[in-house]
Amino acid sequence: MPTSLTPDPPVAFVSYSGAGEEHVGWVINLARRLRANGVDVHLDRWDVSLGHDLYLFMERYADPSARVLVVLSDDYGPKANRRDEVSSGVGTETTIVSPTVYRNLGGNRVIPVIPDSGTVADEPVVPTYLVGRTWIDFRHDHEAAYEQLVRDLHGAPIEAAPPLGPSPFVGTTDAQASALIRNDPARWNDGRTGGLVQVNLNENSGRFAIGSEEARFEMHLEYPFSAAQPGGQKIIRHYKDGIGHIGLVAAAADHPEAFADLSALPMSNRVESTVPGDAMVMMNRCGYWALLMLDKRSLPPRPERLRANRPCCVS
Numbered sequence: 001m002p003t004s005l006t007p008d009p010p011v012a013f014v015s016y017s018g019a020g021e022e023h024v025g026w027v028i029n030l031a032r033r034l035r036a037n038g039v040d041v042h043l044d045r046w047d048v049s050l051g052h053d054l055y056l057f058m059e060r061y062a063d064p065s066a067r068v069l070v071v072l073s074d075d076y077g078p079k080a081n082r083r084d085e086v087s088s089g090v091g092t093e094t095t096i097v098s099p100t101v102y103r104n105l106g107g108n109r110v111i112p113v114i115p116d117s118g119t120v121a122d123e124p125v126v127p128t129y130l131v132g133r134t135w136i137d138f139r140h141d142h143e144a145a146y147e148q149l150v151r152d153l154h155g156a157p158i159e160a161a162p163p164l165g166p167s168p169f170v171g172t173t174d175a176q177a178s179a180l181i182r183n184d185p186a187r188w189n190d191g192r193t194g195g196l197v198q199v200n201l202n203e204n205s206g207r208f209a210i211g212s213e214e215a216r217f218e219m220h221l222e223y224p225f226s227a228a229q230p231g232g233q234k235i236i237r238h239y240k241d242g243i244g245h246i247g248l249v250a251a252a253a254d255h256p257e258a259f260a261d262l263s264a265l266p267m268s269n270r271v272e273s274t275v276p277g278d279a280m281v282m283m284n285r286c287g288y289w290a291l292l293m294l295d296k297r298s299l300p301p302r303p304e305r306l307r308a309n310r311p312c313c314v315s
Contacts, residue, residue, distance in 0.1 A: 009040045010154055011040045011067065012041050013041075013042045014027060014068075015068055027117075039150070067110070070112050072125070077125030111135070112135035113136050114137040116138040116142055193215065201236075206220060207219065208221065211288070217282055217288075234276055236275075238271065245283045247265040249279040250278050265281055277293075
């Protein structure tokens with residue numbers, strides 16, 4: 001999916017407590033990686049050399065155009081909350097930053113970060129001025145948290161809000177509005193990029209889309225009538241129309257080597273058929289890949305006659 005990046009790199013300051021070498025090392029590594037990913041990160045140990053004014057550096061935290069990453073350790077919250085009693089760098093930074101938060105309660109320039117440096121208890125101690133703010137927690141999935149942080153700083157969310165459509169009630173009768181709502185194309189779209197997807201092949205001519213933006217795959221599926229008969233083979237036909245290229249890996253669990261080089265997979269057919277256990281490999285016209293597997297557990301037994309509204313699940 002294309003990202004709309006600002007011409008100037010995002011600027012971020014890092015506020016942290018020196019809670020041990022391991023924690024400080026974690027903060028430095030985070031800052032280094034962010035700079036490598038286009039974020040103009042400022043860290044005291046990089047920007048303040050001997051003889052320079054540390055307080056002048058801290059005052060730059062008040063710049064409303066810059067973000068502030070508050071890396072929480074168990075001693076950070078108490079230092080921030082007791083800044084009037086105990087002098088510390090954390091307290092000074094809090095004195096500078098907190099008014100900018102209170103002046104713009106709907107803003108998000110300050111990002112609380114929960115590190116996986118071993119310095120945070122189960123329930124982080126959050127400074128009073130940040131209570132209720134959404135934080136980024138690195139303790140459970142470091143890489144997912146890092147990507148979330150980078151995307152937020154660059155203003156490139158994983159999934160942007162879709163465009164706003166027209167109201168179905170403007171210029172229509174009640175019956176027309178009901179028909180528009182029930183048959184809206186969005187009903188046959190699933191923006192997820194993984195998981196179990198339920199597709200009703202008796203609706204919308206078997207057309208269903210997964211993913212979004214450039215990573216969108218518009219599938220055209222058919223459930224042959226013979227599959228509805230007792231003992232009939234549970235087969236799904238896939239058409240490449242609306243996708244780009246499709247390829248079949250039969251009995252996928254028995255042939256993991258087929259996924260080693262997907263570019264070598266034959267993908268010239270317009271139609272491919274899958275049975276439970278097969279994998280359908282898809283490459284759309286923007287170069288994105290998707291893997292679709294037919295789950296036999298999701299194909300219910302058919303009666304003698306094809307029923308309407310009987311779903312088929314693919315994953």
